Amino acid sequence: MPAIIVDLTWDAPLRLLGGLHALVLSGRASWDDLDAALEQDRLPDLAARPIQTNEVRRSWALLPCFLELARRAGSDTLDLIELGPSAGFNLLWDRYLYTYDAGLWGVPDALLELDGEERTPVPAELLELTPQVRRRVGVDLDPVDVTTDEGALRLRSFVWPGQEGRLERLDEAIEAVRREPPKLLRGDLVELLPKLLAERDPEVLTVVFQTAVLGYLPDERWSRVLASLADAGRDGSLAFVWTARPAEDVHGYWGLWLQLWPGNGPELVAHADFHGAWLEWLA
Ligand SMILES: C[S@@+](CC[C@H](N)C(=O)[O-])C[C@H]1O[C@@H](n2cnc3c(N)ncnc32)[C@H](O)[C@@H]1O
Structure with missing residues (x-):
């Protein structure tokens, strides 16, 4: 098991999942190969980001x-x-x-x-x-700043897989802001x-x-x-x-x-x- 070091605050599991989701959304990892995703160099930085959500509904x-x-x-x-x-x-x-x-x-x-x-x-x-x-x-x-790809990916990564309606609204709201x-x-x-x-x-x-x-x-x-x-x-x-x-x-x-x-x-x-x-x- 690779060593992923995250600060063990209450939100650590969510930050780690958000980081993994960012890798999946950007095509760098797959949920089907979690071991490989956990090995990715970028993951510790992604998992260090504070949770960010913006719910337009x-x-x-x-x-x-x-x-x-x-x-x-x-x-x-x-x-x-x-x-x-x-x-x-x-x-x-x-x-x-x-x-x-x-x-x-x-x-x-x-x-x-x-x-x-x-x-x-x-x-x-x-x-x-x-x-x-x-x-x-x-x-x-x-x-x-969702006018940047990085900002948009950050919000998208904290909408969990399967929440398709939320993700669709998020993408439309990103376009409205842009x-x-x-x-x-x-x-x-x-x-x-x-x-x-x-x-x-x-x-x-x-x-x-x-x-x-x-x-x-x-x-x-x-x-x-x-x-x-x-x-x-x-x-x-x-x-x-x-x-x-x-x-x-x-x-x-x-x-x-x-x-x-x-x-x-x-x-x-x-x-x-x-x-x-x-x-x-x-x-
Ligand atoms: C859960 S998000 C809610 C975002 C948005 N209001 C919504 O309803 O979708 C909480 C937001 O509050 C911001 N925030 C928390 N404490 C703050 C403070 N003291 N001053 C300014 N913003 C703050 C966070 O950065 C984050 O963007």
Whole structure:
């Protein structure tokens, strides 16, 4: 057995599998000859890469939240700030075509079409709203540049063999980013968010959002994010959409939460599958 040395952190098996999958996807190895794959010189470097995923189907669950905010704020223009966007697929949510029970929303000839199971339907009136995204920016510790083959391979290697639908959506999202990449800043969202908020245009509703990032932030750092938002929210024209548990003792799926300033506190508007496969609209 060859000696593959990986740091034995909790994610070591996933990093090793991601490294092997990268070798298979690039034609350098086969799942049918694992011994040979494990001997490959490139494997230790590939297995040292932190796990990176960017699940574009989350946009299908997020879209009604953005529309709901536009409705409540009476805004037909939005500026977006995504916290932890990875490659930025969900920053491009307005470039896709969506199917809901009540109808379609989005760009008819989009590169990517998204749908899912509605456990309670998204209201038809929401889908009539068409707010325009004026600016978009994301801030990530480790943004993935999928305009390069290496960046695309990195994300593809963490979608496991057999998950064909996910891989197909990923490839379409990569093409959408390549057509017009969003601006992604490299840095710590806790540190950069106050500056981004200070620079926002008070005439336009700024929507800050995050999916699947909260788990990376200890409570104290998450509290700093909330404090930055509350500070900036005093000037109004600000909204936040985020994924978190629907309630303290609920596991297994997400709550989608909204907050709009000026206004009331956080509001749970939906339950959703972690990858956006189903949605239960509550608002
Ligand atoms: C599981 S991925 C989720 C990506 C994307 N939001 C999605 O839903 O598909 C978590 C992302 O958060 C980023 N991240 C974690 N901690 C961060 C921090 N303190 N500042 C900026 N980005 C961070 C990671 O680099 C990674 O891209």
